[in-house]
Amino acid sequence: MKNLVIIPTYNEGINIANLIEALRQQAIEGLDILIVDDNSPDGTGEIVRELMKSDSALHLLAREKKAGLGTAYIAGFRWALERNYDCIAQMDADFSHDPKDLVKLFKATKDYDWVIGSRYVKGVSVVYWPMHRLILSYGANIYSRIITGLPVKDGTAGFKCWNAKVLRAIELDKVRSQGYSFQIEMNFRAWKAGFKFFEVPIIFVDRTEGQSKMSKKIVREAIFMVWKLKLWGIFGRIAKQN
Ligand SMILES: Nc1nc2c(ncn2[C@@H]2O[C@H](COP(=O)(O)OP(=O)(O)OP(=O)(O)O)[C@@H](O)[C@H]2O)c(=O)[nH]1
Numbered sequence: 050m051k052n053l054v055i056i057p058t059y060n061e062g063i064n065i066a067n068l069i070e071a072l073r074q075q076a077i078e079g080l081d082i083l084i085v086d087d088n089s090p091d092g093t094g095e096i097v098r099e100l101m102k103s104d105s106a107l108h109l110l111a112r113e114k115k116a117g118l119g120t121a122y123i124a125g126f127r128w129a130l131e132r133n134y135d136c137i138a139q140m141d142a143d144f145s146h147d148p149k150d151l152v153k154l155f156k157a158t159k160d161y162d163w164v165i166g167s168r169y170v171k172g173v174s175v176v177y178w179p180m181h182r183l184i185l186s187y188g189a190n191i192y193s194r195i196i197t198g199l200p201v202k203d204g205t206a207g208f209k210c211w212n213a214k215v216l217r218a219i220e221l222d223k224v225r226s227q228g229y230s231f232q233i234e235m236n237f238r239a240w241k242a243g244f245k246f247f248e249v250p251i252i253f254v255d256r257t258e259g260q261s262k263m264s265k266k267i268v269r270e271a272i273f274m275v276w277k278l279k280l281w282g283i284f285g286r287i288a289k290q291n
């Protein structure tokens with residue numbers, strides 16, 4: 050099995066070395082790590098380059114400038130498909146996603162087409178989040194579930210693992226979203242294509258180091274994107290393979 054975890058970074062210099070170290074402690078068969086860095090002014094890319102000297106399974110996709118989480122992931126997915134990875138995971142660099150949980154995600158991907166590390170399987174499992182962030186996230190999930198009909202409890206989760214066949218079936222060049230809605234859009238496209246997902250409960254911890262990139266623009270994008278997805282779904286703009 051060729052396993053890969055993709056981690057997009059923008060100014061995560063304070064987290065990245067610790068995260069890579071923590072991932073190396075996990076028992077995941079042949080795990081490669083791909084960092085997709087957008088020329089972070091804090092030198093995240095340089096730290097990764099330095100670590101690559103002693104870790105041949107660590108890779109860097111260096112982009113010229115900050116171009117959003119969505120395109121970072123799409124670039125990472127393409128990189129992975131070109132190199133024939135079997136399972137491709139995605140996670141944040143800020144320790145909101147516990148490296149230990151990644152083991153569970155890869156394991157479940159043996160039985161399902163894609164797996165979501167979910168905060169809302171059994172009630173709410175979020176730690177240290179201010180109430181307004183929780184309400185926003187929980188509300189966004191209910192809203193998008195009602196409009197798109199997608200039966201995912203945590204549709205905005207960024208901690209996931211994909212069987213490569215799903216990423217091959219989705220038309221990656223048609224994916225439009227950048228922020229929160231990128232996660233929703235990918236789930237929606239995979240679901241419409243007939244693939245089966247599973248939500249693994251995880252505990253999500255708010256970042257303690259580094260700066261958040263959440264913005265009003267990201268929220269606005271999500272509000273409109275779920276309607277676009279619904280309409281694209283109805284008018285056949287989203288591929289139904291499988
Ligand atoms: N390459 C790249 N990575 C990004 C970009 N925006 C955010 N990221 C990374 O995506 C991951 C998630 O971003 P966060 O800032 O943690 O966003 P969030 O989790 O919604 O918000 P907080 O946890 O509150 O900070 C982190 O690893 C970021 O460094 C971007 O434009 N390009």
Ligand SMILES: [Mg+2]
Binds near residue numbers: 141143145256
């Ligand atoms: Mg975060």
